[in-house]
Amino acid sequence: MRLEILEYPDKRLRKVSESVTRFDADLSKLLDDMHETMLGAHGIGLAAPQVNRPLRVFIVDLSLQEDEAKVRHEFVNPKISEGTGKISFEEGCLSVPGVGESVNRKKRIRVDYQDRTGKAQVLYAEDLLAVAIQHEYDHLDGILFVDRLSAIKRALVKRKLERQVQL
Ligand code: Y12
Ligand code: CO
Numbered sequence: 001m002r003l004e005i006l007e008y009p010d011k012r013l014r015k016v017s018e019s020v021t022r023f024d025a026d027l028s029k030l031l032d033d034m035h036e037t038m039l040g041a042h043g044i045g046l047a048a049p050q051v052n053r054p055l056r057v058f059i060v061d062l063s064l065q066e067d068e069a070k071v072r073h074e075f076v077n078p079k080i081s082e083g084t085g086k087i088s089f090e091e092g093c094l095s096v097p098g099v100g101e102s103v104n105r106k107k108r109i110r111v112d113y114q115d116r117t118g119k120a121q122v123l124y125a126e127d128l129l130a131v132a133i134q135h136e137y138d139h140l141d142g143i144l145f146v147d148r149l150s151a152i153k154r155a156l157v158k159r160k161l162e163r164q165v166q167l
Contacts, residue, residue: 003037003051008096008161014142017047017054020076023118027057031074031116034059043094045132047139050095058136062128073123073133078113080137089131091145098164099157103148105134 006013020027030053038046044065047058056077063070085107092100108126111133115121125133135145146157 001033001036002040003033005037005041005046005050005094006052008144008146009165010095012052012054013049013095013139013144015049015054016142017049017056017140019056020114023076023114023116027076028116030055030057031059035061035072038094041094045136046094047136049139049142056140058133058139060129060132060136062132065128073129074116075111075113075133075136076116076118078111078133078137078140080109080111080134082108082110084108085126087127087131089128091131091135093135093145095139096144096146096161099146099161101146101149101153101157103131103135103145105131109133 030048034046034048034051037051038059038061042064044062045058045060048055058075060073083106086104087107088102088104090100090102107130109130111123111125113121146154149157
């Protein structure tokens with residue numbers, strides 16, 4: 001089932017999401033619905049709060065990008081550590097339509113998380129996958145990629161978004 005994607009400036013995008021405690025059929029259904037919603041919107045990453053489920057869950061699927069492995073990554077209760085190096089990448093977000101801006105992130109990260117069955121997993125990611133994971137992780141803390149721009153760029157983007165909302 002396709003879910004509605006919340007868009008800036010919706011305040012529900014600003015909540016800090018709760019950890020998942022039940023690894024049940026509802027969680028599996030949420031993950032399946034999120035995949036369907038993300039693919040339907042031509043996205044490569046989606047976090048549960050973007051579809052109004054304030055849970056620490058996100059998915060990343062880079063198979064729409066050339067040369068990327070066709071893996072449906074699912075992260076439940078993720079924790080990012082061991083960030084090294086720097087990367088600047090032009091990011092977009094299904095909740096901030098029409099805006100693409102370069103953001104500075106860590107180039108390599110370690111992510112500890114659980115899969116949909118509750119099993120503990122570890123992933124070492126770099127480059128685009130690392131960028132996508134850091135972008136989606138931010139959603140779990142109510143942070144949008146535009147919050148990470150310089151003050152001047154953020155003000156310009158905010159003005160553009162406010163004009164879009166009025167239209
Ligand atoms: C690298 C950077 C960011 C992510 C997070 C996931 N982002 C998306 O899935 C973005 C999807 C998307 C972006 C679009 O471009 C803009 O909004 C500028 C877009 O095109 C339009 O809205 C016109 C459509 C989808 C992962 C990895
Ligand atoms: Co996003």
